[in-house]
Amino acid sequence: MKESSERQPGARRSRSGDLTPESFEALLDFLDEDRHLAGLHYETIRRRLVRLFEWRGLGNPDDLADETINRVARRLQEGTEVRSADPFGYFCGVAHLVAKEVARRAARERAALEREDWTPVPPPEEPDGDERLDGLRQCLQRLPPDQRDLVLRYHQASDHIRSRQGLSQELGIPMNALRIRVHRVRRKLEECVRLRLRVNALQVHR
Amino acid sequence: MRFPALHDEDRLRSYLLGLLNEDQADEIERRLLAEGELFELAEAVEGDLLTAALAxxxxxxxxxxxxxxxxxxxxxxxxxxxxRGLAVLGRDARSLDGVSLRLLERPAVRAAALAASLALAVGVFQLVTTTAVPGTENGANTIAQALPQVDPAPLLLQLALTGVRSGGSGIPHLEIPAGAPREVRLQLPLDPGETSTSFEVTARDAATREVVAAYPQVTARNTGGRRSIVLSLSSGQLHSGGLYEIEVRGLGPAGDELLGKPTFKVIAAPS
Structure with missing residues (x-):
């Protein structure tokens, strides 16, 4: 796996507190004999689980990813033997169970809401569009010029399909390679904007 | 580096758009968890789909x-x-490209651009946009007019959510000055009794029905003691003489409700 981790194995967060040191050890053993590689696999699986829950439209993907990993770790510690040669498949199976439980719970809650008066809960406060746009402008300025030009050109045409085909020919790379190159720049921008908004929020609270 | 096959891209599009059945979705999710390249392509396809959805x-x-x-x-x-931000800034960049190319076709501006490059080389100032007057004889004068114009004030327009309809005589006008794109800020004050917790707003060209910008979940802001929806657009997204419609739907526990479709007309500001 190529995705890197900023955290070291063993330094994971556990919001629910369900993951004991023993079950975490069992999890790392399952992922790889090498502790460092096991930690990297762990981070990769967690990040991808978060995305899968997001793509299923679930509102708390971080918690659900942690819940999935915790369940797998507990089962491993209890001695459940995973016969599958593909550890990812095992995580995916547990993630599907977790998603189905959440969907059932949401359906029950929706039915309860329809039976009773319900006071709307205001959505969480998020930075407004102007602040985000300012942050994005600043982050674009910090990119190397070739990356900035690429991401702006990729998003600037009214006829996206034709202009992207033109861009792919100009750069001499296949469309999927172009997509992924732009995606990597977008990820950088997303992270940069997120950090800027966090810094702004801290300055406001001081 | 190996890239996933093109049929994977079609499969991922279908997955992200909710077009796969449960078994097919489970299968692609297993692969997404196990295959790094496929997972990265899924994120990239999601980015493209978002751009397409907003457009x-x-x-x-x-x-x-x-x-x-x-x-x-x-x-x-x-x-x-x-x-959304990249769509706005991408359009701004396209407009700026067009302005620069058209201007550089003029001899006076080419001379000014050359002089400006020299000025840049000695670090006198940073040229951001050229706003040369056609027919200027002296390059230095043109440079003086081409001093940086960074982040000018946004163009503001307040729209009432109800009471103004397309074709009526009271349609508000938005005056857009010539030159580089400016930020346009639309403010739509809400009724004091409005209970929606968030709002879905779509800006359309009223003639072509083309979606100019879409904001699927906007929260109200407190402006001058009143809750308002505040939207940010780029003037590069609007054209002079165009009539635009802002459809606002309130989102709440009982579903969504159309709150209004105010319109405004764009006119070129007198130079």
Missing amino acids: GELPSPQRGHLLRRLTASPGGRSRLALA
Whole structure:
């Protein structure tokens, strides 16, 4: 796996507190004999689980990813033997169970809401569009010029399909390679904007 | 580096747009968890779909599915905001490219550009945009007019959510000055008794019905003691003489409700 981790194995967060040191050890053993590689696999699986829950439209993907990993770790510690040669498949199976439980719970809650008066809960406060746009402008300025030009050109045409085909020919790379190159720049921008908004929020609270 | 096959891209599009059945979705999710390249392509395809959704290039049910799922999580909302920001700044960049190319066709401006490059080389100032007057004989004068214009004040327009209809005589006008694109800020004050917790806003060209900008989940802001919806557009997204419609739907526990479709007309500001 190529995705890197900023955290070291063993330094994971556990919001629910369900993951004991023993079950975490069992999890790392399952992922790889090498502790460092096991930690990297762990981070990769967690990040991808978060995305899968997001793509299923679930509102708390971080918690659900942690819940999935915790369940797998507990089962491993209890001695459940995973016969599958593909550890990812095992995580995916547990993630599907977790998603189905959440969907059932949401359906029950929706039915309860329809039976009773319900006071709307205001959505969480998020930075407004102007602040985000300012942050994005600043982050674009910090990119190397070739990356900035690429991401702006990729998003600037009214006829996206034709202009992207033109861009792919100009750069001499296949469309999927172009997509992924732009995606990597977008990820950088997303992270940069997120950090800027966090810094702004801290300055406001001081 | 190996890239996933093109049919994978089609499969991922279908997955992200909610067009796969449960078994097919489970199967692709297993692969997404195990295959790094496929996972990265899925994120890239999601970015393209978001851009397409915001540009009104997706059929309505698919667009609705994608935006509903993504706005459910903070990460999804963040990526949606990024896509919207890149669409706005990308259009600005396109307009700036057009202005620069047209201007550089003029001899006086070419001379000014050369002089400006020299000035840049000695670090006198940073030239951001050229606003040369046609027919200027002296390059130095042109340079003086081409001093940096960074982040001019946004163009403001307040729109009433009800009471103004397309074709009426009281349609508000937005005057857009010539030159580089400016930020346009639309403010739509809400009724004091409005109970919607968030709002879905779509800006359309009233003549072509083309979606100019879409904001699937906007929260109201307190402006001057009153709750208002505040939207940010780029003047590069609007054209002079165009009539634009802002459809506002309130989102709440009982579903969504149309709150109004105010319109405004864009005119070129007198130079």
